[in-house]
Amino acid sequence: MISSFHAVIPAGGSGTRLWPLSRCSSPKFLHDVLGTGRSLLQATWDRVEPLAGPERTWVVTGAAHARAVADQLPQLSEANLVTEPSPRDSAAAIGLAAMLIHDREPDAVMGSFAADHSITNEWEFRHVIEQAVAAAAGGDIVTIGITPTYPSTAYGYIRTGEALGLPGAPTARRAREFVEKPAAGLARRYAYSGRYRWNAGMFIARADALLDQFARRAPELSAALRTIADAWNTPEREAVVAQVWPRLEKKAIDYVLAEGAAAEGQVVVVPGDFGWDDVGDFDSVAKLRQPLPGEPDSVHAIGRGDVVDIESSGIVFCDEPKVVALVGVDDVIVVDSGDALLVASRAHAQDVKRAVARAREIGRADVL
Amino acid sequence: MISSFHAVIPAGGSGTRLWPLSRCSSPKFLHDVLGTGRSLLQATWDRVEPLAGPERTWVVTGAAHARAVADQLPQLSEANLVTEPSPRDSAAAIGLAAMLIHDREPDAVMGSFAADHSITNEWEFRHVIEQAVAAAAGGDIVTIGITPTYPSTAYGYIRTGEALGLPGAPTARRAREFVEKPAAGLARRYAYSGRYRWNAGMFIARADALLDQFARRAPELSAALRTIADAWNTPEREAVVAQVWPRLEKKAIDYVLAEGAAAEGQVVVVPGDFGWDDVGDFDSVAKLRQPLPGEPDSVHAIGRGDVVDIESSGIVFCDEPKVVALVGVDDVIVVDSGDALLVASRAHAQDVKRAVARAREIGRADVL
Known part of the structure; x- marks a missing residue:
């Protein structure tokens, strides 16, 4: 267990390429896609809960899936199940979780881990996240970069910079740039360059640092989420959410925060050699x-x-x-x-x- | 319509190679396998009923399928639906039909047509059957031979002999021999020899001649079927069938009659160029x-x-x-x-x- 560490599992996305196993009404993360006896969500829980403990492990999901999520994760505390009335992409989901975490534990470090990925080596995964938490101590946003094994056009890439020599995170490097899913020619250049890594869609950061980034780079979204978070543990939650949530911007956290932060040298990438796959198709x-x-x-x-x-x-x-x-x-x-x-x-x-x-x-x- | 002509449709076989469309409980012939809007059985009825008329068109089928057959063929008279309590192969099925037909119309000519084949050219089919009926006038068993288009190992072959120059059947030849489904090498020799034809599994014969063949070549089966036929239109039918039927030999009519008759020069083959396929797989x-x-x-x-x-x-x-x-x-x-x-x-x-x-x-x- 990592001290003051909160794990957030955003459980969203419909997984169209895994239809008809994955449906809008019953998305990919709820299914035992790999035939292991556990759904992808349960496998994610099994992986991250030991890092944070059950009191500090959160799931953010659509209201339509809240019941199924709770059924699959009996250890998940009701207070840590954050439901969205409608999908507003990852910036809103992770931003709200960051505020609720920060309100509960101001010096929290948080990590966000997609609910529907596969990781073969859990021991190595834990070791990498420990490094990422160490790397996040200075206030940077830390991402995990996967060494490309082929020129994938289905993943985003991170261009890496200099090694940082951080205490507790010897392999951490500066992240220079985030690149959206590239075309084949570009993907080949990236994959064989040695300087690009796949973006595994994970973020580790101090909650206060993440909220500072939100306030600077997405002030409107940040203010709206603040309004919701303030009402969260009050009788007004439902009314405020109903009023504010539908008007939130629908944007990915990569776009809202990570790209700008990388350009200003505030993102760190830690290589994750733990057998990652996004179970995309x-x-x-x-x-x-x-x-x-x-x-x-x-x-x-x-x-x-x-x-x-x-x-x-x-x-x-x-x-x-x-x-x-x-x-x-x-x-x-x-x-x-x-x-x-x-x-x-x-x-x-x-x-x-x-x-x-x-x-x-x-x-x-x-x-x- | 051909005078005194009875058409018999043996509707049996489970069509294993068309599973799971075809099942033991609901075999191939009951299904609209070709997506025409008619089951194979109905298409067979549509093809042969115009030759014989509804009063002279018969179906022989298993008791388990009698209801489905009657539902699919509203024109089929109850008296012409012959049900077998258990499958006893084609010799028993066609032999019993021949006796019932002969009992009703002693100078009948009958034709037997599988319930689950495809024929593209119905006009040509009718023309060929008219020739076959003409060729059957002398007391021979007449079969239909299909010109092989490739060396099939899934069909039986008929070796043809001399042209017979029969009145009304100008293309009829003597059938020399029936050959079971051959191995590939033999199939190639047969297909390209010009002397072999595929056995389309159709028989046309005078009912009395067919019964003579049965009496000579399968005296036990013939006697047993006679017992059943004699009881058919009496209150004892059920009891007699229950007693006699289960002990009948399970043999194909090709084996029981056609092979021996061909060896003795009593089989005629008429070429059938009407787009035949057995819809086998x-x-x-x-x-x-x-x-x-x-x-x-x-x-x-x-x-x-x-x-x-x-x-x-x-x-x-x-x-x-x-x-x-x-x-x-x-x-x-x-x-x-x-x-x-x-x-x-x-x-x-x-x-x-x-x-x-x-x-x-x-x-x-x-x-x-």
């Missing part, structure tokens, strides 16, 4: 769940279906006790989920979002 | 339903599902109003049917029966 899921050497089947089955496979490989999700037969299909992704069925090739996993758009076009938003 | 289904030039979609959807496809081709059966999304899969067969889901490649359509066997092995015979 079914190709990623299939890769994470591929059979181990010696495993008899080349088809990985998750859920309640009975899978029979003849000369096939891939991954099958089925939430009913039906028989799913694969015959002569390779690297296939099959998701049978109630009123929707997806059959996709791993190579086209990114195009699942096109199928979702098409379903909307033909008037079947009821299954999205 | 999903590759066949996909071929029969492939999109026409100019059709926008390369995915053919049959049933109640809403299909969206992204860079995909194939065929989708779905009996529920769910969304089926195909993404980056080519030549795929998707059958979503209640408690079973099949995803197969066209190239492996024959292997669907292996998946069925596997499902049985893992204790899921409930979905077969």
Whole structure:
């Protein structure tokens, strides 16, 4: 456990590329996408709660998912479940959490960790977060940078600068710039340059420092969130939230804070070599769940279906006790989920979002 | 309409290679496999009823399917629906029909036509059957031979002999030999020899001649069927059937009659150039339903599902109003049917029966 450390899990996003497993009404983080027996949210809790303790672990989620989140996380205290009446992107979600944390514990250090990512090495993860907390002591915003293993066009990149030699954080470097998901050519340059890292979407900072950044770089949002936070533990909470929340700017925290802060040399990046993946699409899921050497089947089955496979490989999700037969299909992704069925090739996993758009076009938003 | 002609439709077989569309409890012939709006059985009825008239069109089927058959064929008279308490293969089914037909109309000519085949050219089909009836006048058994278009290992072959120059049947030839489904090398020799034709599983014969063949070549079966036929229109039918039927030999009519009759020069083959296919597997289904030039979609959807496809081709059966999304899969067969889901490649359509066997092995015979 890290002293005065609060872990925040923003649990949002609909995970369109994981449809129909992930739906607007039941997004990715609520599902056992990797077949481990725990949902991605539960796995995130299991990873971060030991760093902060149950009293200092928070979840920010949409009102529609609050009940499901509480059901999945019996250890989560009611006071630490922050519900948003409507999605207002990560700046609002993390900003509000920062204020509530700061109000409760003024010298808190907080970390924000997406609810739907995969990390293979939890021991290394904890070690990196400890370094990040050390690096945050001086008031900078600390991010985690993942060494690119290929020229991904699906991740944002962080350009790194000089090593800082910080006490307790020997690998920390200055973060020079945040770059949005690049096109293929640029991604290749970044990946092989040795100077760019993937942005794992994690932030570690002192709560007071984060709130200072908010006040300077997004004064309107900051003031509005202050109004909500002041009403939070009063009978007026509901009325104030109903009035203020819908008018908040919908912006990502990277855009609101991190880019400007990096330009002014106030962001630190700590390399995170802990087997990170954002579980962004079914190709990623299939890769994470591929059979181990010696495993008899080349088809990985998750859920309640009975899978029979003849000369096939891939991954099958089925939430009913039906028989799913694969015959002569390779690297296939099959998701049978109630009123929707997806059959996709791993190579086209990114195009699942096109199928979702098409379903909307033909008037079947009821299954999205 | 052909004078004194009776059409018999043996509706049996479970169609394992079309699972899970075809099930033991609801076999292939009951389904609109080709998405025409008519089941294969109904399409067969539509094809043969004009030749025989409704009073002379018969269906022989298992007791379990009698209700479904009657529902699908409102024109079928109750007296012409012959139900078998258990499957006893085609010799018993067609033999019993021949006796019932002969008892009703001693100079009848009958034709037997499987309930689950596809024929594209009905005009040509009728013309060929008229020739076959003419060729049957002399007391021979007449079969229909299909010119092989490729070296199929899934069909039986008929070796043809000399042209017979029969009146009304100018293309009829002597059938020399029936050959079971051959191995690939032999199939190639047969297909390119010009002397072999595929056995389309149709028989046309005078009822009395067919019964003579039965009496000579299968005297026990013949006598047992005679016992049943004699009781058919009496109050004892049920008791006699219950006693005699379960002990009948389970043999195909090709084996019981046709092979021996051919060896003795009593079988005629009439070439049938009417676009025949046995709809044996999903590759066949996909071929029969492939999109026409100019059709926008390369995915053919049959049933109640809403299909969206992204860079995909194939065929989708779905009996529920769910969304089926195909993404980056080519030549795929998707059958979503209640408690079973099949995803197969066209190239492996024959292997669907292996998946069925596997499902049985893992204790899921409930979905077969």
